[in-house]
Amino acid sequence: MSKAATFDRGIHPKYNKELASGKSISQANPPQRIVVPVSQHIGAPAKVEVNIGDEVKKGQVIGSATGFVSSPVHSSISGKVVAIADFTTSAGRMVQSIVIESDGKDESVEFKENPDYMSLSADEIKNIVKDAGIVGMGGAAFPTNVKLSPPKEKPIDAVIINGAECEPYLTADHRLMAERPNEVVEGLKIIMKSLGVKEGYIGIEENKPDAIEAMRSAVAGESIEVWPLEVKYPQGAEKMLIKAIKGREVPTKGLPMDVGVVVQNVGTAIAVYEAVRFGKPLIERVVTITGNGINEPANMMIRVGTLMSDVIEQCGGLVEGAVKVISGGPMMGFAQWTLDVPVVKGTSGILVLSEDEYVSSDDYSACIRCGSCIDVCPMGLNPSILSIYAEKGFYEDAKENNLFDCFECGSCAFVCPAKRPMVQFMRLAKSQVKP
C-alpha cells in the first residue's frame, strides 16, 4: 500500500487548504437567536412540536421525525420560540423553520449517558442515533440511522469513515481528525457494532499528514485501517471512496450497501459517539469559515441554527471586495444571496471568495467537443453530449445517456474550456424527466 489509493479520472483543483488548515477548532459564541429548519436532511421534514411562546431548553426536541427516512430537530440554545415560518435556507429553498430567541442561560435538558456504551445492542444504538437527529454531515445529510439499518438481503462487511475532505478550502474534518481522533475511532466502533461489521477503514487524502498520523495512533490495536488517499477531486464522493479502498463499484442507481459498504463522514462518527456515550443530540457542528474574502478564517464549533451573518461577524466580517459567499465548498457549494440563512447539520463550510478568487461564469460558448469532460468525469459519463442534449431540450436522450448517474461534482465544468455551466445543464435536464 505504498501508493495512495484512488479512483479513475477526476481533477486537481487548487486546494487552498492552508487558509484554515492550521486553525484549531474554536467555540463560537452562543447565538442570540437561532433559525432551525424542520428539513435539514434528505427525507420527510420533521413535524413541529412546539408553539410560539414556548420555553425550550438546549437539546430539546422541537421537531419530530415523521417516518423512517426522516430526522428530528433539536433546539441548540435555551430560550423562547418566537416564530414558526418559512425561511430561506442555504440551499436556496424556503423551508418551515422554528425561530428561538435565547434567554442567555444556555440551560440544557438532561442527556442520558451510557458509560458502558459498547454493550448496547444494535437496535439500541440505532434508536439513540435516530433520536439524536444525526444525519450525514459531509453535506448530503442522509439520516444516519437509515444507513445503519440495511435490509437483510444486503449484508454489510465494511464501514468506511470518509476523511477525504476533497472539497478545496474546507478543513473541518481535517481538524476533527487531528484534534479528536479517539472520538472518531469510538464513533466508528459504535457504527461497526450496530452493523455487526468487523472491518473498519478511515480514508484520508494525503494532504493531511497530521490527521493521518493522529488517526493511525488512535486505531492502534483495533481492527481498523487508516488509508492515505491520492489528493484528487472528488475523492470524498461515496462511490469514489469505496472504489479507492475496497475496489468495488457501486452499481448504477445503486447504494453503497449494494456492495456491502456503509460510508460515514468524520463529523458524523463523532456525533454518533457523543450521542451514544453522552446522550447529546446533534445541535452543533464544526464549520470551516474560509476564503480570502473573510478577515479571520477559522474552524468553529457552531450551534445548528446560527445565522451565517452571525458567524461571519465572529470571523472579523467580510473583507472589502468580497464577491461571493458559498455554503459548502467551491465545487459543490451553494452561492448565497443573503447571509441571513442558518448553519444546518449539513453545513461543512462558509466560503467567502474575494475578487481575485472569483471566476465569472456568465459567458460561455458552444461545446467544442474537446473531450476534457469525458476524461475527468468520475462516473464515466459523457458530460459533453449530456450538456448539448440539455441545451437543446432533448431531455429523454440525456436520460438514456445515464444523466441520472451524474452527482453534480462539477469536474466537467471545472475543466471545460468553453466555460459551459455543465452542472446547471445536468440539473435542468434532471428536472425535466423522471429518473
Next chain:
Amino acid sequence: MATEAEARKLVVSVSPHARGDETVGRIMWSVNLALLPAFIMSVYYFGPRAIYVTGLCILAAVLSEHIYQTSLKKPTTIGDGSAFLTGLLLGLNLPPSVPFYVPIVGSVVAIIITKLLFGGLGYNVFNPALIGRAFLLISFPKLMTIWFAPTAKFVAMDAMTTATPLGILKEEGIVKLMEIFGDKTDLYMSLLVGNRAGSLGETSVIALLIGAAFLFYRGYITWHVPVPFLATVGLMAWVFGGEGYFTGDPVIHLLSGGLMLGAFFMATDYVTCPSIRKGQIIFGIGCGVITMLIRLKGGFPEGVMFAILLMNCFSPLIDRSFKPKMFGAVKEQKA
C-alpha cells in the same frame, strides 16, 4: 444583515465556483503557436510567397468571420484564435504560387460556409480549412497542382516547376524518385527537413513534429488520433505499396504529402473528430485507410485531405457507437 448582503452585491451563480485555467482561446492560440516552426520553414524554403499566401488566408479568414458576425449583430469571436487558425492551416496547405484570389476564396468558403453557416465553432461538421482547400482543388485544379522546388524562392517561379514526391512516386515510380533525390538516405533527409516540393507548410516533417510535441506536452492532443492514423498509413504502405506484397517503403509514405500536417493538426481538430478516445482510434485508422486507398489506387497522388473530410462525416456516428466506460455499469459484484 440582508441589506448588507444586497449592498455588497453578492454574486449568486451555480456551482462549481472554481474553474480551471483552460479556455478555447488559449487552446486555439497554442495550436497557432505550434504551427510557427512549420511556417518559418515554409518561409525559409519558399521565400516571401509563403508570407504572402498565408497572410492573405489569415486576413481573409479573420475578416470574413468578423464581418459576418458584426453584420448579424452577433458578438465577434475572432479573438478566440480559431479563425486565425483556419486561415493559417489553409495557407500552409496551399501551393506557393497561387494568385491572390485563391487564398481569399478558400478562406471565405472555410469560414462562412463550413463554419459559420453551420452555427459557428463547435457546430461545424467538417474541418473548415480542409473544406476550403477541397473547394479550391475542385474549382482551380490547375492552379492548385503547380508545385515548385524549394530552391525556387529567389528565381522566376515558372522556371522551376516540378512534381511532389508523391506525384513522382505515383507517375514514375520509386526508382525515378530515388534518382532525383540521390539515394535513399538523401531522400529521407530531404523529406524530414522539408527540402522538397509541396504545399507551403507540409514539407518540413521536423518542424511539424516540434509543433506536435508542444501540443502533446500541453495535453491539447493525445495519441489516439495521430498514432493510429500514421500506423495505418505505414502498415498499408509496407503491405500494398510495393511491387509485391510486403515490399513497400512505409517511410516515404509517412514523410511525404500532407500526412504529418494532417495527422497532428487537422485530424485532431476537436470539433470534427470523435470526442471519445476509443472512437478517436477508429477515426485515426479510418483516416489512414482512406489516405492509402487514394494514394495507391485513386486518381490523386495525395489523399490526406479527402480522408479526413470523409472521416469527419463519421464522427457523430462513431461518438454514438462508443460510450465511455461508465462507473458501476458492471453487473452487481459479489460483496
